Amino acid sequence: MPPLPSDVSTRETTPDVIKEPPMEIDGRCMTIDQFIAYVEALEFPPPAPDRIFLHHTWKPTREDWRGYSSILAMKAYYEKQLWVDEEGHTHEGWNAGPHIFAADDGIWLFSDLRYDGVGAKGHNTGSRHLEMVGDYDNTLPSGATWANTVAALGILHIRLGLDIQHLWFHRDVSYKSCPGWAVQKSWVIPQVAAWIDEYRRTHPASLRARLTEHLASQGLLVPTNPDAALAQAGANRGLVGAISDELRVDIDGEPHVAQFFAEALVVPEDRWNEVRSLREIEQGDQPPIVGPHPPKPSKPGPEPLEPPTDEEPADPDEPASSGGTRSSITRHKAESGRPGYVSVEE
Numbered sequence: 001m002p003p004l005p006s007d008v009s010t011r012e013t014t015p016d017v018i019k020e021p022p023m024e025i026d027g028r029c030m031t032i033d034q035f036i037a038y039v040e041a042l043e044f045p046p047p048a049p050d051r052i053f054l055h056h057t058w059k060p061t062r063e064d065w066r067g068y069s070s071i072l073a074m075k076a077y078y079e080k081q082l083w084v085d086e087e088g089h090t091h092e093g094w095n096a097g098p099h100i101f102a103a104d105d106g107i108w109l110f111s112d113l114r115y116d117g118v119g120a121k122g123h124n125t126g127s128r129h130l131e132m133v134g135d136y137d138n139t140l141p142s143g144a145t146w147a148n149t150v151a152a153l154g155i156l157h158i159r160l161g162l163d164i165q166h167l168w169f170h171r172d173v174s175y176k177s178c179p180g181w182a183v184q185k186s187w188v189i190p191q192v193a194a195w196i197d198e199y200r201r202t203h204p205a206s207l208r209a210r211l212t213e214h215l216a217s218q219g220l221l222v223p224t225n226p227d228a229a230l231a232q233a234g235a236n237r238g239l240v241g242a243i244s245d246e247l248r249v250d251i252d253g254e255p256h257v258a259q260f261f262a263e264a265l266v267v268p269e270d271r272w273n274e275v276r277s278l279r280e281i282e283q284g285d286q287p288p289i290v291g292p293h294p295p296k297p298s299k300p301g302p303e304p305l306e307p308p309t310d311e312e313p314a315d316p317d318e319p320a321s322s323g324g325t326r327s328s329i330t331r332h333k334a335e336s337g338r339p340g341y342v343s344v345e346e
């Protein structure tokens with residue numbers, strides 16, 4: 001349950017109360033996969049949040065939950081709350097609420113995950129708040145509500161680089177039972193940790209992320225202003241990152257700015273002629289074929305089934321075996337899209 005701070009009540013509005021504008025909420029309901037994709041793409045402005053709190057709604061219960069109607073009811077409830085600011089002025093209506101409601105029908109987005117919300121009095125700065133729909137004082141969460149909760153906690157901890165062992169319960173900072181007396185960290189945390197392990201096993205970090213992380217861990221990457229011309233050009237060219245500050249250089253009497261960037265080259269350990277840059281790999285470019293061209297086979301090969309269209313017709317005076325073999329090499333390469341030599345044995 002979201003907090004009702006001790007200096008807050010829901011009594012009738014009095015004339016000296018400052019009415020806050022309506023709360024902005026997202027209101028979308030997502031499947032686990034949609035929520036994962038959403039969080040993966042979310043850019044959190046600094047400073048990034050450093051704690052995630054788990055709550056239960058207590059009311060509405062799972063049985064009472066009516067999807068979007070319940071979301072709007074929560075919004076209306078928060079907009080009626082009174083609170084007192086640092087100067088002693090009373091306001092009606094919170095500016096934000098919890099970030100997520102995990103219910104049986106999906107993961108509901110409430111307050112913007114990129115920014116602080118309201119979930120635990122005195123602990124709203126730098127924290128995010130997930131509400132499990134239901135009352136878990138006497139029973140454990142289960143079914144879709146629990147699956148949605150585990151996935152949402154898992155992907156948020158991954159995305160924010162937070163340790164699930166440090167999950168917060170509302171009752172850590174409140175007299176409330178929230179997220180319900182039946183719910184214990186020793187029951188929650190291993191399940192989310194297992195979800196995180198499975199996610200990491202099936203969603204390895206992208207090659208770019210792994211290479212960039214390696215370079216950063218060596219202290220070799222220099223932070224850049226993403227709006228700077230050279231930094232943008234480096235990103236557009238698929239370079240891994242800047243490894244020097246900008247440097248003024250005179251070229252033919254004209255002032256220029258130079259900067260060094262890292263580019264990664266990658267090669268399979270057993271095919272040393274298949275070197276590609278990181279950008280080429282990301283674009284699906286095939287490695288260049290280097291080295292000698294495949295030798296012509298000494299034995300005649302079969303005729304191609306149909307003449308190739310992307311090559312000039314074979315010289316009619318040339319022996320059929322030669323033309324046919326060359327054509328079949330070309331066709332194999334074009335069809336398979338695979339690099340390297342193509343066998344002409346059939």
Ligand SMILES: [Zn+2]
Pocket residue numbers: 001002003054055056119170176178179
């Ligand atoms: Zn709570």
